[in-house]
Amino acid sequence: MDERPLEEFVASIVGDTHLRIEDDLGGGYVRLKASEAERRQALQDIRCVEDAVLEILRNSRDAHARNIFLAISSGQNNIRKVSVIDDGEGIPKHMHEAVFEPRVTSKLDTFHMDKWGVHGRGMALYSIAQNTVSHGVVFSDVMKGCAVYFEADTASLPEKKDQSTFPSFEAGADGSYYMRGPKNILRIACEFALEHRGELNVYVGSPSEIASTMYKMGLSSVNEAIRIFSNTPDEFMATLRLSLADSPSEFVDLAAALGIELSERSARRIMDGEVPALDSLTTVLGYLLHQSSQTPVSDKPVKRASRKSDKVKIDASDIDSLLAIVNASFKDIAERYYLDDDIKASAKVTSNEIVISIPIKRQ
Numbered sequence: 001m002d003e004r005p006l007e008e009f010v011a012s013i014v015g016d017t018h019l020r021i022e023d024d025l026g027g028g029y030v031r032l033k034a035s036e037a038e039r040r041q042a043l044q045d046i047r048c049v050e051d052a053v054l055e056i057l058r059n060s061r062d063a064h065a066r067n068i069f070l071a072i073s074s075g076q077n078n079i080r081k082v083s084v085i086d087d088g089e090g091i092p093k094h095m096h097e098a099v100f101e102p103r104v105t106s107k108l109d110t111f112h113m114d115k116w117g118v119h120g121r122g123m124a125l126y127s128i129a130q131n132t133v134s135h136g137v138v139f140s141d142v143m144k145g146c147a148v149y150f151e152a153d154t155a156s157l158p159e160k161k162d163q164s165t166f167p168s169f170e171a172g173a174d175g176s177y178y179m180r181g182p183k184n185i186l187r188i189a190c191e192f193a194l195e196h197r198g199e200l201n202v203y204v205g206s207p208s209e210i211a212s213t214m215y216k217m218g219l220s221s222v223n224e225a226i227r228i229f230s231n232t233p234d235e236f237m238a239t240l241r242l243s244l245a246d247s248p249s250e251f252v253d254l255a256a257a258l259g260i261e262l263s264e265r266s267a268r269r270i271m272d273g274e275v276p277a278l279d280s281l282t283t284v285l286g287y288l289l290h291q292s293s294q295t296p297v298s299d300k301p302v303k304r305a306s307r308k309s310d311k312v313k314i315d316a317s318d319i320d321s322l323l324a325i326v327n328a329s330f331k332d333i334a335e336r337y338y339l340d341d342d343i344k345a346s347a348k349v350t351s352n353e354i355v356i357s358i359p360i361k362r363q
Helices: 006-014 034-039 049-062 124-131 185-195 207-221 224-229 238-244 248-256 264-271 281-294 316-336
Strands: 021-026 029-032 067-074 079-086 112-114 117-119 134-140 146-153 168-171 177-180 201-205 346-349 354-357
Touching (some): 049 079, 049 124, 049 185, 079 238, 168 281, 177 281, 207 264, 316 354
Antiparallel strands (some): 134 146, 168 177, 346 354
């Protein structure tokens, strides 16, 4: 008679898969045993909003998404809202709530090792759920992509104070270029996009900018006749559905079903082509890197403005760059307060300050 322990005997017959699973949830999803989760050694402590964004991006990547859309907005009472829509493999409907439970994963044998560690322990979404005020799968289905969101109270889950600065490149002594800038959401998304360049595209912007980008992608990807005669958005990938809208009100409803909140006025501006589509982060970073490599490095020290000068002279191109950032940042504020976001800020340079003026027009 075989005197080996029962678990060892069973494992010798069917392998060790059953020893790692607590529950088989169907559709390829399992709940790992605690010992298996710990074995994967993927600590998923969410210490800031940027950590949560990274985990969502990694989830989309592991679902084999080719396009990931990251919509960022802020609300009252320190709320940061992040919505992510992708064209990956999707989540079965019966798993929409369960994926936020501990040790639930679809990656029993294919957990992912990347520059940030091991991913696939079944704790990423659970950690996000524990550290945010609200979260959820807004839409997802098998092979139809996914739309997920979370809202964080930055008083308890902090984020970098500077969320508007886009990273830049700096040449090192060895001729290599290094990314510089605050470790904000933009920087995290850029690092992720560069790490996976050639595999996927990441788009980051306000809800209006993301909606415009998905709308135009849909128009270019889905035949007009198919869009006109389609019976339901459920036939289409999540990232293409906004192109089915026949009116601003329908556009608003389709966007809301993906976790993107828009006014009808914003929807109309998008459909009229007044909100430019975004370039992927890889494209933008490629341009910035090219610009950095073309900028000659002078051996001469930079001269400071004379203290005797009554007025600091700032190049017009630098003023234009500053105003472009101000105009872009004002769009989210304008939408929250029903103001016209089609404005042009102006700047005045004095001897001791730069004064930015933003005209306020009600919709």
